[in-house]
Amino acid sequence: MTDSKTSESETADLEQFRNETRAWLEANCPPEMRKPATSDADVFWGGRNAKFSSEPQRIWFERMRDKGWTVPDWPREYGGGGLSAAELKVLRSEMVRMGARPPLSSFGIWMLGPALLKYGNEAQKKEHLPKIAAGLIRWCQGYSEPNAGSDLASLQTRAESDGDDFVITGSKIWTSYANYADWIFCLVRTDSAAKKHDGISFILFDMTSKGVTTKPILLISGYSPFCETFFDGVRVPKSHVVGTVNRGWDVAKYLLQHERAMISGMGERGVGRPLGQIAADSVGADALGRLDDSMLRGRIASFDVDEAALAACAERAVDLAKAGQAHPAFSSAMKYYGTELNKRRYEILMSAGGVDALEWESERSRQGARPRAWLRTKANSIEGGTSEVMLGIVAKRILDLPGA
Amino acid sequence: MALVLTEEQSLLRDSARGLISDKAPVSHLRGLRDTKDPTGFSKELWHSFAEMGFAGLLVPEEFGGSGLGFMEAGIVMEEIGRTLMPSPFLATSVVAASALNRGGNAAQKAEYLPKISSGSLLATLAIDEGAKHRPLQTNLQAVRAGNGFKLSGAKALVVDGHVADLFIVAARTAGSTGEREGLTLFLVNPKAKGVAIERTIMVDAHNAARIELANVEVNADSVLGEVDQGAALLEGVLDIGRGAVAAEMVGLSDEVFNRTVEYLKNRKQFGKLIGEFQALQHRAAELYVDIEITRAATMKALQALDVDIAKAASVVAVAKARAGTTATRAVQEGVQMHGGMGMTDQFDIGFFMKRARVCEELFGDANYHTEQLARARGY
Ligand SMILES: Cc1cc2nc3c(=O)[nH]c(=O)nc-3n(C[C@H](O)[C@H](O)[C@H](O)COP(=O)(O)OP(=O)(O)OC[C@H]3O[C@@H](n4cnc5c(N)ncnc54)[C@H](O)[C@@H]3O)c2cc1C
Numbered sequence: 001m002t003d004s005k006t007s008e009s010e011t012a013d014l015e016q017f018r019n020e021t022r023a024w025l026e027a028n029c030p031p032e033m034r035k036p037a038t039s040d041a042d043v044f045w046g047g048r049n050a051k052f053s054s055e056p057q058r059i060w061f062e063r064m065r066d067k068g069w070t071v072p073d074w075p076r077e078y079g080g081g082g083l084s085a086a087e088l089k090v091l092r093s094e095m096v097r098m099g100a101r102p103p104l105s106s107f108g109i110w111m112l113g114p115a116l117l118k119y120g121n122e123a124q125k126k127e128h129l130p131k132i133a134a135g136l137i138r139w140c141q142g143y144s145e146p147n148a149g150s151d152l153a154s155l156q157t158r159a160e161s162d163g164d165d166f167v168i169t170g171s172k173i174w175t176s177y178a179n180y181a182d183w184i185f186c187l188v189r190t191d192s193a194a195k196k197h198d199g200i201s202f203i204l205f206d207m208t209s210k211g212v213t214t215k216p217i218l219l220i221s222g223y224s225p226f227c228e229t230f231f232d233g234v235r236v237p238k239s240h241v242v243g244t245v246n247r248g249w250d251v252a253k254y255l256l257q258h259e260r261a262m263i264s265g266m267g268e269r270g271v272g273r274p275l276g277q278i279a280a281d282s283v284g285a286d287a288l289g290r291l292d293d294s295m296l297r298g299r300i301a302s303f304d305v306d307e308a309a310l311a312a313c314a315e316r317a318v319d320l321a322k323a324g325q326a327h328p329a330f331s332s333a334m335k336y337y338g339t340e341l342n343k344r345r346y347e348i349l350m351s352a353g354g355v356d357a358l359e360w361e362s363e364r365s366r367q368g369a370r371p372r373a374w375l376r377t378k379a380n381s382i383e384g385g386t387s388e389v390m391l392g393i394v395a396k397r398i399l400d401l402p403g404a
Numbered sequence: 405m406a407l408v409l410t411e412e413q414s415l416l417r418d419s420a421r422g423l424i425s426d427k428a429p430v431s432h433l434r435g436l437r438d439t440k441d442p443t444g445f446s447k448e449l450w451h452s453f454a455e456m457g458f459a460g461l462l463v464p465e466e467f468g469g470s471g472l473g474f475m476e477a478g479i480v481m482e483e484i485g486r487t488l489m490p491s492p493f494l495a496t497s498v499v500a501a502s503a504l505n506r507g508g509n510a511a512q513k514a515e516y517l518p519k520i521s522s523g524s525l526l527a528t529l530a531i532d533e534g535a536k537h538r539p540l541q542t543n544l545q546a547v548r549a550g551n552g553f554k555l556s557g558a559k560a561l562v563v564d565g566h567v568a569d570l571f572i573v574a575a576r577t578a579g580s581t582g583e584r585e586g587l588t589l590f591l592v593n594p595k596a597k598g599v600a601i602e603r604t605i606m607v608d609a610h611n612a613a614r615i616e617l618a619n620v621e622v623n624a625d626s627v628l629g630e631v632d633q634g635a636a637l638l639e640g641v642l643d644i645g646r647g648a649v650a651a652e653m654v655g656l657s658d659e660v661f662n663r664t665v666e667y668l669k670n671r672k673q674f675g676k677l678i679g680e681f682q683a684l685q686h687r688a689a690e691l692y693v694d695i696e697i698t699r700a701a702t703m704k705a706l707q708a709l710d711v712d713i714a715k716a717a718s719v720v721a722v723a724k725a726r727a728g729t730t731a732t733r734a735v736q737e738g739v740q741m742h743g744g745m746g747m748t749d750q751f752d753i754g755f756f757m758k759r760a761r762v763c764e765e766l767f768g769d770a771n772y773h774t775e776q777l778a779r780a781r782g783y
Binding site for chain 2: 127171275277280291298305306308313315320323390392394402
């Protein structure tokens with residue numbers, strides 16, 4: 001415990017930070033950026049071929065970038081904002097309060113960045129982190145393979161040593177946005193004789209390298225957000241390995257923790273219009289002013305209870321981490337619950353929307369934004385590790401139940 | 405405020421846990437039940453509790469208490485939940501002490517709060533009349549008579565009702581059933597003429613009573629707060645009780661869960677530990693997640709009560725609703741995963757199941773609080 005004097009002055013500093021942040025956001029976040037994105041085009045992903053969908057989107061991104069607030073808690077030397085955990089919490093809550101969108105969505109921010117900060121060497125950090133922060137390079141994740149999904153460590157893509165290079169051959173699947181990405185962070189097998197987890201390396205390379213091809217896969221949402229990715233003798237300098245050769249599994253796992261924490265928060269908690277109001281628009285109210293569908297009303301209310309409780313738990317997870325009391329596998333618990341809850345949210349949204357939520361191709365429905373989003377959420381409990389796998393991790397790593 | 409315990413709070417938890425697990429493990433409750441103990445709790449233990457400063461935990465220092473907050477009260481409640489210790493702590497030290505502290509005038513505070521701190525006075529709130537918790541349905545009549553009132557009506561689920569030295573009774577001085585206006589809280593001496601008390605032996609072997617008031621005379625000094633304007637005071641006090649019971653349920657759920665996980669690691673069937681079966685692993689993992697989320701929601705509620713009771717209602721509703729659902733699930737899974745053992749009286753799990761059911765009804769069940777949240781959000 002800090003003595004009460006310092007914690008009082010810390011509280012005062014934080015209050016000042018809150019006031020300044022609020023004022024800055026009020027002055028700098030365009031009104032158009034204060035509502036949730038409704039389609040993928042509304043989201044800015046950065047990268048070499050990035051295009052802004054609107055002027056407010058550009059302004060918002062550039063202002064946040066200049067402040068280092070695309071990655072508020074990264075060190076300033078790597079393009080971050082250098083905020084403390086407490087300040088980050090304040091910034092997030094102020095952004096939620098005004099409904100401000102994230103200025104930049106990026107696998108670089110959510111996944112690769114944290115892994116580089118922990119496992120990357122100085123040259124790698126200097127090379128990649130500022131470009132991620134500034135949205136210059138868009139990354140994709142080459143983990144899954146056709147025969148290595150939940151059982152990720154059975155991956156077969158080979159990297160063979162050839163002088164200063166590795167030569168990579170194999171294929172990946174479900175590589176989100178591989179067709180838009182500039183670089184890939186990729187798991188490859190560098191020692192096929194070693195035990196499953198011991199022969200994997202974590203390596204970075206440019207998607208324009210010779211021998212890389214991608215092929216989009218059409219999804220039930222009608223979109224093709226991800227690809228099959230093929231590597232045919234792709235030459236990559238050995239200096240692009242993050243961490244130690246053959247010890248890539250550590251990096252992979254650490255990155256997955258961040259990925260899971262990110263996915264668990266995808267339900268736009270506390271952002272946008274409350275479900276009860278959305279439902280009231282289409283369902284109407286009874287004589288007492290309640291939603292005129294008592295079962296739906298009950299489902300919404302119990303959803304609201306669980307959502308509020310989960311938000312408290314997400315807040316606590318951050319506080320526990322800050323206090324050094326967090327269990328490293330806790331992100332699996334959050335990922336499991338957050339994604340199941342988000343699916344519930346979208347089932348309710350579809351139910352509340354009735355016929356209107358079924359339209360697929362029309363201006364009125366903004367090209368079927370709601371049903372497409374509903375279908376998209378079904379992947380939440382699959383991507384980044386399935387719900388079953390998350391429960392398995394909780395059972396074995398947190399509860400210490402015996403392995404099967 | 406961070407949702408982790410401070411160092412002082414951890415110390416408080418450790419000392420509460422030490423005392424409670426040492427002096428009042430589940431066998432303590434079992435013993436009281438089996439001997440049909442007339443008091444239903446250990447007076448000796450209550451005195452140790454008071455000496456350690458727990459009885460007056462929420463009482464301001466000027467009245468001899470420790471002047472701590474609801475977060476601290478919740479910490480003690482959670483420990484009580486772990487061993488199911490029957491204790492006047494909830495009714496007297498949390499609910500009644502808060503009612504007196506928030507609603508009492510100078511004379512009332514000076515009279516009662518020091519006695520609560522020293523552990524010499526037991527007090528309780530008498531509110532529900534029907535089978536379910538519906539505070540606005542209060543119908544016990546208080547009619548003006550002379551310079552005071554005459555109270556008539558009945559109350560159910562009065563916690564510690566058969567041992568209390570003071571009742572805080574919700575009555576209707578105006579308006580009709582269901583209305584918020586016209587509620588008044590009264591301090592009633594259980595020994596007053598016209599009071600009938602029936603100890604109800606309940607499923608969880610904790611203390612509760614039904615009480616009946618037949619033209620019980622009280623003077624004007626017995627009003628707690630304002631005449632006709634008792635609803636706001638009552639709602640605040642109930643929210644405090646709800647936060648506390650939610651904390652007890654978190655403790656109870658966590659304890660049942662720990663016992664269950666231990667069992668999964670020890671019991672063998674088909675030549676394997678049953679904890680190796682994925683069907684059970686996944687159910688255990690889900691329950692773990694449920695409990696952690698409920699714990700956070702409950703801490704959030706206790707914090708909100710400490711910051712501003714008037715604004716805490718929705719956060720408390722979330723916590724009590726979650727706690728009810730989670731505790732129910734925890735005890736059901738607990739019994740189920742213990743198989744036949746779980747069904748025996750000799751085994752402790754059943755005690756947790758029974759207490760969870762009572763906690764669920766106390767101050768409103770999960771449905772009640774989910775409904776409150778829907779109303780607060782206007783749909
Ligand atoms: C929208 C989306 C985006 C994705 N983006 C990427 C990406 O960018 N990069 C990338 O590398 N990957 C990506 N993935 C892949 C994702 O990580 C895998 O789909 C996921 O890990 C599951 O693997 P699988 O599809 O092979 O399913 P399988 O592993 O074949 O699982 C099938 C079913 O079996 C169950 N199962 C498997 N093993 C067990 C077990 N031990 N116990 C109990 N049940 C089990 C699973 O839970 C599931 O229900 C993405 C997936 C989706 C849906």
